[in-house]
Every structure is written in C-alpha cells, then in structure tokens.
Amino acid sequence: xxxxxxxxxxxxxxxxxxxxxxxxxxxxxxxxxxxxxxxxxxxxxxxxxxxxxxxxxxxxxxxxxxxxxxxxxxxxxxxxxxxxxxxxxxxxxxxxxxxxxxxxxxxxxxxxxxxxxxxxxxxxxxxxxxxxxxxxxxxxxxxxxxxxxxxxxxxxxxxxxxxxxxxxxxxxxxxxxxxxxxxxxxxxxxxxxxxxxxxxxxxxxxxxxxxxxxxxxxxxxxxxxxxxxxxxxxxxxxxxxxxxxxxxxxxxxxxxxxxxxxxxxxxxxxxxxxxxxxxxxxxxxxxxxxxxxxxxxxxxxxxxxxxxxxxxx
Amino acid sequence: xxxxxxxxxxxxxxxxxxxxxxxxxxxxxxxxxxxxxxxxxxxxxxxxxxxxxxxxxxxxxxxxxxxxxxxxxxxxxxxxxxxxxxxxxxxxxxxxxxxxxxxxxxxxxxxxxxxxxxxxxxxxxxxxxxxxxxxxxxxxxxxxxxxxxxxxxxxxxxxxxxxxxxxxxxxxxxxxxxxxxxxxxxxxxxxxxxxxxxxxxxxxxxxxxxxxxxxxxxxxxxxxxxxxxxxxxxxxxxxxxxxxxxxxxxxxxxxxxxxxxxxxxxxxxxxxxxxxxxxxxxxxxxxxxxxxxxxxxxxxxxxxxxxxxxxxxxxxxxxxxxxxxxxxxxxxxxxxxxxxxxxxxxxxxxxxxxxxxxxxxxxxxxxxxxxxxxxxxxxxxxxxxxxxxxxxxxxxxxxxxxxxxxxxxxxxxxxxxxxxxxxxxxxxxxxxxxxxxxxxxxxxxxxxxxx
Numbered sequence: 001x002x003x004x005x006x007x008x009x010x011x012x013x014x015x016x017x018x019x020x021x022x023x024x025x026x027x028x029x030x031x032x033x034x035x036x037x038x039x040x041x042x043x044x045x046x047x048x049x050x051x052x053x054x055x056x057x058x059x060x061x062x063x064x065x066x067x068x069x070x071x072x073x074x075x076x077x078x079x080x081x082x083x084x085x086x087x088x089x090x091x092x093x094x095x096x097x098x099x100x101x102x103x104x105x106x107x108x109x110x111x112x113x114x115x116x117x118x119x120x121x122x123x124x125x126x127x128x129x130x131x132x133x134x135x136x137x138x139x140x141x142x143x144x145x146x147x148x149x150x151x152x153x154x155x156x157x158x159x160x161x162x163x164x165x166x167x168x169x170x171x172x173x174x175x176x177x178x179x180x181x182x183x184x185x186x187x188x189x190x191x192x193x194x195x196x197x198x199x200x201x202x203x204x205x206x207x208x209x210x211x212x213x214x215x216x217x218x219x220x221x222x223x224x225x226x227x228x229x230x231x232x233x234x235x236x237x238x239x240x241x242x243x244x245x246x247x248x249x250x251x252x253x254x255x256x257x258x259x260x261x262x263x264x265x266x267x268x269x270x271x272x273x274x275x276x277x278x279x280x281x282x283x284x285x286x287x288x289x290x291x292x293x294x295x296x297x298x299x300x301x302x303x304x305x306x307x308x309x310x311x312x313x
Numbered sequence: 314x315x316x317x318x319x320x321x322x323x324x325x326x327x328x329x330x331x332x333x334x335x336x337x338x339x340x341x342x343x344x345x346x347x348x349x350x351x352x353x354x355x356x357x358x359x360x361x362x363x364x365x366x367x368x369x370x371x372x373x374x375x376x377x378x379x380x381x382x383x384x385x386x387x388x389x390x391x392x393x394x395x396x397x398x399x400x401x402x403x404x405x406x407x408x409x410x411x412x413x414x415x416x417x418x419x420x421x422x423x424x425x426x427x428x429x430x431x432x433x434x435x436x437x438x439x440x441x442x443x444x445x446x447x448x449x450x451x452x453x454x455x456x457x458x459x460x461x462x463x464x465x466x467x468x469x470x471x472x473x474x475x476x477x478x479x480x481x482x483x484x485x486x487x488x489x490x491x492x493x494x495x496x497x498x499x500x501x502x503x504x505x506x507x508x509x510x511x512x513x514x515x516x517x518x519x520x521x522x523x524x525x526x527x528x529x530x531x532x533x534x535x536x537x538x539x540x541x542x543x544x545x546x547x548x549x550x551x552x553x554x555x556x557x558x559x560x561x562x563x564x565x566x567x568x569x570x571x572x573x574x575x576x577x578x579x580x581x582x583x584x585x586x587x588x589x590x591x592x593x594x595x596x597x598x599x600x601x602x603x604x605x606x607x608x609x610x611x612x613x614x615x616x617x618x619x620x621x622x623x624x625x626x627x628x629x630x631x632x633x634x635x636x637x638x639x640x641x642x643x644x645x646x647x648x649x650x651x652x653x654x655x656x657x658x659x660x661x662x663x664x665x666x667x668x669x670x671x672x673x674x675x676x677x678x679x680x681x682x683x684x685x686x687x688x689x690x691x692x693x694x695x696x697x698x699x700x701x702x703x704x705x706x707x708x709x710x711x712x713x714x715x716x717x718x719x720x721x722x723x724x725x726x727x728x729x730x731x732x733x734x735x736x737x738x739x740x741x742x743x744x745x746x747x748x749x750x751x752x753x754x755x756x757x758x759x760x761x762x763x764x
Contacts, residue, residue, distance in 0.1 A: 055410070055432050056407065056410040056411055057410050057413055057414065057432060057433065057436045057438060058411075058413065058414035058415065059413065059414040059436040059437060059438050060432075060435070060436045135589070138586070138589060139589070141584070142584070142585075142591065143581035143584045143585065144517075144581070144585065144591075144594075144595055144600055145594065148581075157580070158580055162580060162581050162584075163580055163581040163583060163584050164584060165524060165583065165584040166523065166524075166581055166582065166583025166584045166746065167583075251524075252524075254524065254526075254583070254742065255524075255583050255742070255746060255748075256739070256742065256743050256746065256748045257739065268735055269732075271403070271407055272403050272731065272734070272735060273731050273732035273733075273734070273735060274406075274407070274410065274432075274731045274732065275731075275732050
C-alpha cells in the first residue's frame with residue numbers, strides 16, 4: 001500500500017530570525033536585576049546616607065540631618081586636595097599609559113616571534129595581585145634595605161631616592177609609575193589586537209607612495225586605532241578613579257595627604273572614622289565626578305556614534 | 314512582530330521593574346537598620362542556644378583566649394565559642410559595630426579604651442558590669458586601678474582588662490652604642506649629645522617608623538608628659554585649647570623640632586613603616602641605635618632574631634627632660650573585654666570573665682611577652698620558672714616602669730573619637746617632616762581635640 005504523500009502544509013514559523021535578533025526585555029531581566037541590586041540600590045542607599053548622621057551602630061538608626069554633611073564639602077580643604085590629586089592622577093595615568101601602551105602594542109603586533117616572547121613577559125605584572133605588587137615595590141624602594149641603600153655610596157646620603165615615600169612629589173610620581181608598569185600590559189594587549197586588524201593593504205599603498213615607518217605610524221596606525229585609543233582612555237579614567245588597594249597598602253594617603261585620592265579619602269572618612277554620612281558624601285562626589293568625565297569624553301570624542309575607521313576600504 | 318511602540322513600552326516596564334525592585338530592597342535595608350531600641354536591652358533569645366560567642370582580635374595573642382575558653386568549657390554547660398576576627402583594630406571595631414544589635418553579634422568583644430566604646434555606651438549596647446562585680450569583686454580588685462578605671466564611664470564599669478599593659482620606652486642596640494663608646498641616654502641633653510657621634514659612625518641615631526604616624530606620636534606623648542605634665546595633656550585632649558597654646562606646649566614642640574633638625578631620625582623616616590619590619594629591622598641590624606616603641610616590640614624583634622634579643626637588645630626609660638615628671642610614662646593601658654547588653658547567658662559571661670584573672674590565663678600572657686594588667690603581675694613573673702632570663706628581665710623592667718609611674722598617659726589617638734584620629738596623627742607626622750610649623754601643629758591639634 002502506498003500512502004499518498006500530502007504536500008507539506010506551510011508551517012507557520014514562530015519567531016524566526018527577526019525575533020531571535022531582538023529578544024524581549026525578559027532576556028535582560030537577570031542582568032537588570034543584578035545591576036539594580038548590586039549597583040543602583042547601594043548607590044541609592046549611599047545617596048540617602050549622605051543626608052544622615054550614622055556611626056555604624058544599628059541600635060541608633062541613621063538620623064536625617066539634611067544638608068549638614070554636604071555643607072562640609074565647601075570648607076573641607078582635605079577633600080578639595082583629594083579631588084585635585086585624583087584628577088591629577090587620572091590625567092597623568094592617561095598621558096603616560098596611552099602613549100606607552102600604544103607604542104608597545106603596535107611594536108608587539110609585528111609577526112616576529114621574539115616580539116611575542118617579550119610581550120608575554122611584559123604581561124606578567126597584570127597577573128600579580130595589587131597587594132603583592134605594593135609590598136614588592138615597597139621593599140624595592142625601602143631607603144635602608146632596598147635599592148636606594150645600594151645606591152647611597154654613589155649618590156650620597158641625601159639623594160632624591162632616599163625618601164621616596166616621605167616626600168609628596170616623589171610619592172605621587174611613584175604611584176603614577178607603578179600604575180604605568182602594572183596597567184600598561186592590558187592596554188598593550190588591546191592595542192596589539194587592534195593593530196593586527198589594520199588591513200595590510202594600507203601600509204603597502206603607503207610604501208609605494210614612499211611613506212616611511214614614522215609617517216605610516218602617524219598617518220595610518222594612529223587614525224586606525226582611534227576608537228581603541230578612546231576605549232582605553234575611558235578604561236584608564238574609570239580604573240584610576242576607583243584606585244584604592246595600592247594607595248591603602250603603600251602610602252595610606254601620605255605623606256601629608258599627597259596621595260590621598262578620593263576612594264582612599266572615602267575609606268578614611270567613612271570606615272576608619274566611622275562617619276558613614278560624610279563617607280557617603282565623598283562616595284557620591286566620586287561617582288558624579290567619574291560619570292561626568294566619562295560621559296564628557298564619550299560625547300567630545302564622538303565615540304557614541306560608533307563610527308568605523310575603515311569606510312571605503 | 315514587536316513594533317517600535319511596543320519596544321519602547323517594554324523598556325519603560327523594564328525601568329519601572331528595576332526601580333521597584335531597587336526601591337523594595339532599599340526599604341528592606343533601611344528597615345533593617347531601624348530595628349532595636351536604645352532602651353535597656355533584655356536577654357535576646359534569638360541568640361544561639363547554649364553558646365556564648367567571643368570575638369577575638371585575630372593576632373598571636375588570641376591563643377591565650379582560646380586556651381581560657383577550652384578550660385572554661387570543660388565544666389560549663391553553656392559553651393564559650395571563640396570566633397577569630399580581623400587582625401587590624403580598625404576592621405575589628407567596624408565589624409563589632411556593624412553586628413551589634415543583631416542576634417549574630419558577639420556576646421563578648423574587645424575594645425581599646427573609653428573613647429573607643431563611648432558610642433556603644435551612648436547607644437545602650439553595652440552591659441554595665443557593676444552587678445557582675447558585686448557578685449565577684451575580684452573582677453575589679455585583681456586589676457591595676459589605673460588600668461581598670463579607663464573604661465569606667467559615668468561611674469559604671471564597662472570593661473574588664475584582658476591584654477598586656479603596653480607602656481612605651483626606648484629600646485637600644487647595645488653593640489651599636491658600645492662601638493660608638495656611648496652609654497644609653499637617661500636625659501634629653503645626653504640623647505641630643507649622642508646624635509653627632511652616632512651619625513658619624515654611619516648609624517641613624519633613632520629609628521622611626523614615620524610612615525605609620527603613630528610611632529611619631531609617641532615622641533610628642535613623652536615630650537609633653539615631661540615638659541607640660543600629665544594634667545595639661547589631659548586638659549588639652551579634653552578640649553582645652555589653652556593647654557596646646559601654652560608656653561610649656563611650645564617648649565615641648567621646640568625640643569622635638571631641635572631633635573628632628575639635628576638629624577637624629579635621619580632623613581628618610583617617613584619612608585619607614587612599622588608593619589613591614591621596617592624600624593625593627595633597622596635596630597636589629599645595627600643601622601639604628603635607639604627606637605621608642607611599646608612592649609610588643611620585644612616579641613616583634615624576637616620573631617626576627619631571637620639571638621639579637623638575648624645578646625644585644627637593651628631597654629631604658631624615656632630620658633628625663635628637666636627635673637619634673639621624670640617617672641611618668643605613656644602608651645597603651647590595655648585592651649578590655651566588653652559585654653553586649655542583650656547577651657542570652659549573663660551568668661555564663663560573668664563566670665567566663667573570671668578566667669581573665671586566673672593564674673593559667675596570666676601565665677599564658679607572660680609567655681607571649683605581655684605584662685598582665687593585674688596587681689599580682691610582679692609576683693607571677695618572679696615565680697614563673699618557664700620564662701627565660703632575658704624575658705624575665707624585660708618583664709621585670711616593665712613592671713618597675715608601671716609601678717613607679719606617677720601617671721600613665723594613654724596614647725593620644727586612643728583618647729579622641731574615631732573621626733579625629735586621622736587629623737591628629739597627620740598633625741604629628743606633618744610637624745616632624747616640616748610641612749607645618751608649631752602654630753600649624755597647635756591649630757591642627759586644637760581642632761582634632763575640640764569637644
């Protein structure tokens with residue numbers, strides 16, 4: 001017996017590609033819930049606490065004091081200094097890390113094997129915990145038992161290296177240098193990947209036109225890496241704004257407040273001094289400052305328009 | 314297919330949902346902090362049944378407290394559980410504060426003096442121990458009154474001393490002094506006179522862990538104790554600005570400035586930390602001659618080099634500055650055990666606190682190099698056969714120092730509230746490194762000690 005094969009009825013396709021490409025908001029709910037619970041909620045609570053007096057004892061709930069904590073912002077010179085130092089550190093972090101990481105990344109993007117080996121070795125600082133980095137650097141620069149002690153016969157007893165953590169400028173410079181050393185590998189890796197994605201044909205065409213390596217770097221590589229540079233800058237800015245561990249372990253904000261950046265200042269006023277109201281004021285200022293700078297950068301650079309660098313190729 | 318309008322409305326729903334969620338949780342959090350009352354707390358039956366929890370500072374000395382709990386548990390139905398907390402005092406204090414008022418708060422925890430517990434007393438979180446003392450007078454009488462009275466607030470006793478008495482004094486390296494042909498300095502001029510000889514010998518005359526600031530503060534405590542006197546310091550720390558403005562205060566600052574300018578501390582003291590074996594290593598390796606530090610320094614140095622302690626470590630009282638107040642000392646009185654007001658088993662707690670004056674507990678303290686804050690400490694040291702000669706000699710010296718003292722000044726940063734500690738310590742460091750002058754120091758310290 002033969003069964004007659006019916007022509008397949010057209011199945012009504014559910015969803016389909018169009019819908020798969022644009023899932024409903026339910027898909028995003030876990031992420032939104034996590035963001036709400038771990039970011040928005042603490043943020044809202046911090047804003048609330050900034051209008052209260054609270055010393056951390058539950059038996060005495062936070063007392064609403066209105067703008068009392070916020071009024072202190074105007075007269076607290078230690079906070080003003082902390083804001084300036086934070087901004088200064090951000091500027092120095094960008095100005096040192098971007099050029100350094102760009103050059104290293106482009107260099108490491110080359111096909112030579114030795115470059116890969118050096119890049120891999122240079123990646124090591126990124127794998128170390130900041131606590132270990134802080135302790136290691138502290139012993140390296142120890143005036144009595146570290147490198148300065150070895151150099152004393154050459155440089156004399158009162159040389160610039162003999163009291164690095166004891167002098168405001170040298171302590172600040174040291175922090176900048178440690179970040180340069182420790183954070184650059186990440187950005188180097190990003191630049192390396194981005195540089196490898198630049199079409200070879202651009203360089204070939206430039207060579208035919210007689211452009212040298214330096215000219216090619218500035219006329220092709222840098223413009224092609226524009227979006228990567230902006231991404232790295234934003235990462236550095238946000239990362240530097242939230243720097244805390246190195247400062248806590250190495251300098252505790254000293255000497256004389258020279259490295260007391262906002263996250264440390266917040267810890268000192270909030271947790272150490274058990275003044276959670278004012279600590280939250282500092283936290284809110286920190287969040288506002290970091291948001292303004294990040295959004296401003298995105299706007300100014302046109303990064304939000306997501307323009308490509310390879311139109312017409 | 315979802316049209317544009319539907320997509321937009323779903324976005325609004327999303328935003329609304331997350332806002333609601335955040336709001337609900339926020340209300341939950343805020344609600345959590347408002348439970349409890351400031352009135353007299355009754356025993357809290359939500360606390361663990363059959364257990365009394367003791368939160369101990371997680372350092373080496375906690376072993377004596379664990380041993381005391383083990384002894385106590387042999388005969389008690391309600392068991393004492395030792396929970397090990399943070400090693401740093403700041404984190405420890407924060408942990409106590411965050412848990413107090415909940416059923417998971419420790420029944421017994423430690424503190425550093427009156428300023429440290431004042432906010433808890435104000436919140437009604439601590440049990441006054443006077444009823445305990447009425448039943449067991451040894452809870453008060455076993456201890457040195459000068460130490461015990463630190464945590465008596467408004468005539469109510471809140472703390473039982475439980476760790477070593479820790480005055481500060483000068484440690485020195487015997488070999489370094491001998492090589493330079495010097496004797497340990499007993500008065501200020503003598504100390505000043507030794508600076509050049511020691512510097513010429515290539516040694517930092519006085520090691521100082523300036524990066525930590527509290528070691529710097531120890532120098533002010535003695536200069537002010539000697540020149541201005543204990544009463545003036547007490548007035549100043551109590552909020553009397555005139556005490557800091559006085560001629561005696563300026564004279565003390567002048568003496569310190571002269572010492573710093575003479576190069577006594579070298580030029581890199583602000584790069585040296587205490588915690589990372591900085592200043593202790595200087596003394597041990599003969600790179601510095603003196604160091605002003607507390608009793609715990611003995612155990613720190615012995616940890617690095619026991620042989621050095623036996624052969625070359627010396628100690629001497631802080632030099633006299635003129636004829637006045639030469640026997641006064643400064644440092645940390647002790648730590649104290651406090652009891653949560655809502656403890657479920659007050660009788661067990663009282664019985665356990667009696668362990669703190671038991672001979673076994675005190676002997677354990679001695680073995681750790683701690684001088685117990687009890688009246689019988691001297692006799693215990695003399696009778697203890699397990700102590701080595703050097704340790705015995707050291708503890709006997711500390712007992713003598715404490716017994717002879719007219720007054721025992723508590724470390725300044727322990728007297729002020731938590732919020733004033735950092736500004737106070739910063740003033741100490743900034744004057745030493747020249748960032749501020751005497752006027753700047755006086756106004757900074759006046760602000761930090763203002764009532």
